[in-house]
Amino acid sequence: xxxRNEFLSKIKHYLTPPGEGVYTVHTASxxxxxxxxxxxxxxxxxxxRVRAIWEESLSKTLPQAxxxxxxIPSDTGGxxxxxxxxxxxxxxxxxxxxxxxxxxxxxxxxxxxxxLLHDKYLNIETIKNCRKSVYKDEFINLPVSPLSIAYDFxxxxxxxxxxxxxxMIGGDHSVSYPMVRAYLEAKKSQGKKVxxxxxxxxxxxxxxxxxxxxxxxxxxSQVIPFLETPSHLVQIGxxxxxxxxxxxxxxxxxxxxxxxxxxxxxxxxxANDIVAHLKSLAVEEIYISFDIDCLDAAYAGATGxxxxxGLSPHExxxxxxxxxxxxxxxxxxxxxxxxxxxxxxxxxIEPETTLLVAGALSTFLIQAMGVS
Numbered sequence: 001x002x003x004r005n006e007f008l009s010k011i012k013h014y015l016t017p018p019g020e021g022v023y024t025v026h027t028a029s030x031x032x033x034x035x036x037x038x039x040x041x042x043x044x045x046x047x048x049r050v051r052a053i054w055e056e057s058l059s060k061t062l063p064q065a066x067x068x069x070x071x072i073p074s075d076t077g078g079x080x081x082x083x084x085x086x087x088x089x090x091x092x093x094x095x096x097x098x099x100x101x102x103x104x105x106x107x108x109x110x111x112x113x114x115x116l117l118h119d120k121y122l123n124i125e126t127i128k129n130c131r132k133s134v135y136k137d138e139f140i141n142l143p144v145s146p147l148s149i150a151y152d153f154x155x156x157x158x159x160x161x162x163x164x165x166x167x168m169i170g171g172d173h174s175v176s177y178p179m180v181r182a183y184l185e186a187k188k189s190q191g192k193k194v195x196x197x198x199x200x201x202x203x204x205x206x207x208x209x210x211x212x213x214x215x216x217x218x219x220x221s222q223v224i225p226f227l228e229t230p231s232h233l234v235q236i237g238x239x240x241x242x243x244x245x246x247x248x249x250x251x252x253x254x255x256x257x258x259x260x261x262x263x264x265x266x267x268x269x270x271a272n273d274i275v276a277h278l279k280s281l282a283v284e285e286i287y288i289s290f291d292i293d294c295l296d297a298a299y300a301g302a303t304g305x306x307x308x309x310g311l312s313p314h315e316x317x318x319x320x321x322x323x324x325x326x327x328x329x330x331x332x333x334x335x336x337x338x339x340x341x342x343x344x345x346x347x348x349i350e351p352e353t354t355l356l357v358a359g360a361l362s363t364f365l366i367q368a369m370g371v372s
Contacts, residue, residue: 007156008058013135014111014142014149017054019089021073021109028086031093038096039106054108065105067369068157070168072110074146075338076117077174077215081304083338085114088169090339090351094359104167104366110153116145117174118214146171147214151178158186165369167362170335172304173204176289177219183287183331184226194330195232195283196223197274197323199316200291201240201259201307203248216336221252230254231281234274236319237262237294240307259294259310267315271322278327286323287331288365290316292358300358301343302351303336313357317364324368332365334358 002010018039019032037045040053062068071088078084088109095102113130116122122130122145130144131137143149150168157166168179180196187194198204204220207213214222224230230253238245239259249256255277262270278286292300296310323329337358339351 002156002159004160007160010142010156011058011107011153012055013140015108015153016111017050018069018071018092018106018108021071021088021112022085023112023114028089031089035089035093035096057105058107061105062107063161065164067104067165067167067366069104069106069366070153070166071108072112072146072150072168072171072175072179074110074112074114074117074170074175075172075304076114076146077219078172078304079209079215079217081338081341083341084170084172084304084336085112086339087171087335087337090355091169091334091337091358091362094355095362098359099363102363102366103370110146110149112146113144117147119143119145119148121145147174147178150175151182154179154182155185158182162186162190165330165332167366167369168333169362170333170337173200173216173289173291173335174214174219176333176335177214177222179331179333180219180223180287180289181226184223187285187330188226188228192285193228193232193281193283194285194287195234195278195281195327196227196287196289198233198235198289198291199237199294200235200289201237201293201310202291202305203235203238203241203256204291205248205252224252224254229281232278232283234277236270236274236316237311239309240305262311262315267318268322270315271319274319275322275326283327285328285330288320288323288329288333290332290334290361290365291336292334292354293336295357297343297346298348300354301346301348302339302341302354303343304338304341305336306343306346313360316361320361320364320368329365329368332369334362334365
């Protein structure tokens, strides 16, 4: 078991203060500074004391928090249009500008080397070189890729703080893999029956994409083995798939609800059906993974794969509220917000529209986890 001091030491190596996970000189630097001014004070930013205050908060503020915000600013696992690496910074700014009562502690970002995805894809020499560059020690026993760092962090976090909940901001959807896997493993060790509720326009059920088994299009298939049973997975909002629902449900044994069903039957009916399904399985707690492209492109155009004929923000909110009334929400994420990307042929102001909608959804999830 990792000790508390070892955990904090690792965090100081492979995490950064909020907003610093993307290594950059000028791009979005004003947004990062504004975020840190509000988190740590103008004086801290002016005197360049952000890291010192952040490190101090890890031992003083973190233990008191019920819900912890965590960013993985990586889009290396994407494959259509990049840009989701800026999601954590931009969404944080939206949250902090619109709410000052979230009552959540922001632990910071994964330190991202933007060319990397997972350590298993790297040779020993590359890992040594990255350790030398990032940690100034080629022999330190720490991961270097965003998915590997996130899994190491989340595993230790749940071990150190079994009663706390993580709200992760991505990043492309590959970043949900380490978070959900660590969550499922932790809950299994606690003897909890949990389910994964996945909002998305896409199934993300490929077993590999162009030879890669961990990416935005495969992550869900990769976490199914860590569920007690595939029936503990519910996917909502699907509409962009090369196969019909029956193909996926037969192959994997889970439950899918396509966007057209939600729109035709109504969110309340769908929500009640999901609750009945999960209660029949004796589920106690749930993890919600929310891909912003679950929403119609009219509400979420700032994303790498916007899709039409999707849900409005109302339907997911009704479903999540109903789930919250019946189960504990003890883990969640929101991903695929690409603030510098704009879908073609939309009239909405972007990224403002996407960020405001994502902010409302995120606020609900953070507050729901705070009372679970």
